[in-house]
Structure formats: C-alpha cells, structure tokens
Amino acid sequence: MLQTALHFSHTLLKESIAEGDTVVDATMGNGNDTVFLAELVGPNGIVYAFDVQEQALTNTTKKLTEAGLSDHVQLFHQGHETIETTLTKETTVAAAIFNLGYLPKSDKQIITTPNTTKQALEALLLRLKNKGRIILVVYYGHTGGEAELAFVQDYCQALPQESYSVLTYQFINQRNNPPILFCIEKK
Numbered sequence: 001m002l003q004t005a006l007h008f009s010h011t012l013l014k015e016s017i018a019e020g021d022t023v024v025d026a027t028m029g030n031g032n033d034t035v036f037l038a039e040l041v042g043p044n045g046i047v048y049a050f051d052v053q054e055q056a057l058t059n060t061t062k063k064l065t066e067a068g069l070s071d072h073v074q075l076f077h078q079g080h081e082t083i084e085t086t087l088t089k090e091t092t093v094a095a096a097i098f099n100l101g102y103l104p105k106s107d108k109q110i111i112t113t114p115n116t117t118k119q120a121l122e123a124l125l126l127r128l129k130n131k132g133r134i135i136l137v138v139y140y141g142h143t144g145g146e147a148e149l150a151f152v153q154d155y156c157q158a159l160p161q162e163s164y165s166v167l168t169y170q171f172i173n174q175r176n177n178p179p180i181l182f183c184i185e186k187k
C-alpha cells in the first residue's frame, strides 16, 4: 500500500540519518518525530527540537522519558525561527523535519507561519550536510494553511537544482486536504 505523507516522511528520514548524527525537529508538537529521531541517531547523536507551546514540551518530555531517550535530546521552548541563533554556525545537520499546521487537540490559533518557517529553513540549509534532507509535511486545511502551502511550494521550487533536489509527494484524489510532503535534499 502507498505510504501516507507522515509515514513516508519517516522513510525519508531513516534513509538519511545514521547513528551519531545531529538532527532537528522544527515542530516538536506531541513529540512523535522527536522520539523517532532520537531512536535513529542513538546515544552518540543529538536531536534539537523546537516548539512555541509549553504543552508540546510537556508531552514530548513524557514520551522521551518513557522511552529512555532523554539524554541526547535538547528541547527548546522557542520558535524554530531561533535556529540561527541557537545552533552554532559549525553545526552540521543530517536531517530536519517540519510538521506545519497546528497541534492536534490543542489551540487551532497557534499555527506555523511562512515568515518563521522561512527563517528556520534558511538557517537549516546553511547547516545541512551533503545528502542531508529537510522534510516538510504541510497540513493546509486550516485558516492560514493555504498561504503556508503556497509559500513552501514557491520556496522549494526556487531552490537551485545545481545544489538541491526537491521532491513533493501527495495524494491527489483524497478528501479533507491530506498533508503534502516536500523533501529538500542537498546534492
């Protein structure tokens, strides 16, 4: 069966991450991706995870503790627009994941926005290693979602093909705006 965008995002991450790597979860939320990344990089790697909501940090801390993965994860109660000032310029990132939209079962007004997503992408592209990947899973059914999708589409399409390969993955015959995946791979 074809993988959902969410499932496919994990397949793409798995292929590009090795033990000991440094990776970023740009939208921690309930911590599902943070835990997945922490498992992939292992005890010698490091995961940096960002979210603007206290609830996200609480939920993610709980998941990491239960899985015994807290040691090599740094959670930041900060927007991903602070990646540039939080990660040193020398940091090399093997992969990063964004789940754009709002936190399920939470305040639907707190959403990711094109401006902060752009700042985060720029900071990550500067630090992405060769063959590294940035994956964006874009939920766009909510107010503001279409604008963010348009931004991501335009931004990705404008990346020079000499330096990056960019993939999109979406189901085009499904109801209820299933998420669309974008994957930027540095050549």
Ligand code: SAM
Pocket (backbone or CB within 6 Å): 026, 027, 028, 029, 030, 031, 032, 033, 034, 050, 051, 052, 053, 056, 078, 079, 080, 081, 099, 100, 101, 102, 103, 104, 110, 111, 112, 113, 116, 139
């Ligand atoms: N990946 C998450 C998971 O496994 O549960 C789901 C992420 S949810 C779709 C989007 C998250 O982005 C929300 O938790 C929201 O608080 C967060 N967010 C909104 N603006 C943000 C920003 N500027 N920086 C980082 N996270 C932000």
